[in-house]
Amino acid sequence: MNRNLIDEMRLLLAHHRRASLCMICAAAACLFLLNVWVQPAHTFAARDSGGTMWKLEGKRISAGESSGGWAIGIRAKADGGAGDSISMGSSKSVSNSVSGNVGIPIKKLNASFQFNVSKTWSTTASKSYGLTGKKKGSWWAIKYKRVYKNYKIKARQYSFYDGKWHKTRNTRWIKAKKFAHFAYQLCSTTAPK
Numbered sequence: 503m504n505r506n507l508i509d510e511m512r513l514l515l516a517h518h519r520r521a522s523l524c525m526i527c528a529a530a531a532c533l534f535l536l537n538v539w540v541q542p543a544h545t546f547a548a549r550d551s552g553g554t555m556w557k558l559e560g561k562r563i564s565a566g567e568s569s570g571g572w573a574i575g576i577r578a579k580a581d582g583g584a585g586d587s588i589s590m591g592s593s594k595s596v597s598n599s600v601s602g603n604v605g606i607p608i609k610k611l612n613a614s615f616q617f618n619v620s621k622t623w624s625t626t627a628s629k630s631y632g633l634t635g636k637k638k639g640s641w642w643a644i645k646y647k648r649v650y651k652n653y654k655i656k657a658r659q660y661s662f663y664d665g666k667w668h669k670t671r672n673t674r675w676i677k678a679k680k681f682a683h684f685a686y687q688l689c690s691t692t693a694p695k
Contacts, residue, residue: 553662556604558614558655558676565652565677569685572645575627577694582638588688589630590644596681597622603676604657611676614655619678629686643691650679 576590600611600619611619627646636642659672 553667555660555662555667556606556657556674557660558606558610559658559673560656562615562653562655562678565654567682568650568652568679570648570650572647572687574691575629575644575646575686577641577643577691578633579693580633580636580638580640580642582636584634586633586636587630588633588642588644589628590646591626591628593624594627594646594648594684595622595624596648598678598680600676600678602674604659604674606657606676611678615653615678615680617678617680627684627686629684631688641691641693643689645687645689646684649682649685651682653678653680 575592576588578588580586598617598619598621600608600615603611608620629644629646631642631644633642654675654677657674657676659670659674660667661670662668
């Protein structure tokens with residue numbers, strides 16, 4: 503075979519190998535970039551800015567008591583005799599509650615407030631009053647209302663940037679109510695319809 507032809511074939515083969523290597527490298531680079539582009543946005547968002555969260559700061563603080571509205575528990579007519587009385591004793595639904603939460607898990611709130619902030623249950627409302635001396639035939643009622651102990655805990659917002667979490671100036675009060683007891687009141691009323 504012609505010497506020149508052999509040399510040309512060798513050059514062509516070497517060129518082809520270099521071209522194939524370049525193509526393989528280019529394909530690998532494309533695959534890498536494609537893999538990066540399809541990653542979830544949050545993978546990179548936290549590096550620049552974006553991430554925020556809230557943390558409880560400090561212990562619970564007592565914030566006094568509050569109560570719901572009055573409701574009639576029972577009505578009775580006075581008979582005018584000695585020892586006359588009115589009594590109520592019935593099961594009522596009560597519950598604890600929380601307000602102002604900014605996404606902190608309930609388990610964390612329960613531990614920090616030291617009670618179950620979302621518990622609902624039933625308990626008995628029971629009370630008696632004497633009606634001795636009340637006008638015969640007059641109607642009386644026992645009213646009741648739910649009384650709560652109030653607590654609050656400060657929460658602070660954090661922002662993620664430069665690879666770590668930083669405190670911000672944003673704070674909020676998360677408030678919780680814990681059922682304490684029933685309050686009662688004797689009052690005159692009208693006959694039930």
